[in-house]
Amino acid sequence: MNKPSCPKCERRLSPAHGLRMWNPWRCFCPYCGAELEAGPYSKAFTVASLPIGITVGFVAIVLEEMGRWDMADSMLYFGIVFVVLLAGGLAAWPKTQFRLKQ
Numbered sequence: 001m002n003k004p005s006c007p008k009c010e011r012r013l014s015p016a017h018g019l020r021m022w023n024p025w026r027c028f029c030p031y032c033g034a035e036l037e038a039g040p041y042s043k044a045f046t047v048a049s050l051p052i053g054i055t056v057g058f059v060a061i062v063l064e065e066m067g068r069w070d071m072a073d074s075m076l077y078f079g080i081v082f083v084v085l086l087a088g089g090l091a092a093w094p095k096t097q098f099r100l101k102q
Helices: 015-019 040-065 071-095
Strands: 035-038 098-100
Touching: 015 071, 040 071
Parallel strands: none
Antiparallel strands: 035 098
16 A cells, blocks of 8 residues: 655654544654645545535434434444544545645
């Protein structure tokens, strides 16, 4: 699997490092401490995650309020959504690019 690297020290960044990088506009290399910025796809996904998250939560709330689901169904739903999003993030990680923040 290809891994993104730090443009300053050129060391490869693992998906575990990516889980600690919450802000694609400002993150740091875990090796050299360089201030980095993720590419446009990472930024777009971060912006899109708000309406996606609201929609995912809305579905669970509406179905529980309608009596079609109970708490266990919602927990299963959120577990499945979490696994799908984690798998998507891991699949997208090799395509992630970083540049030095200016």
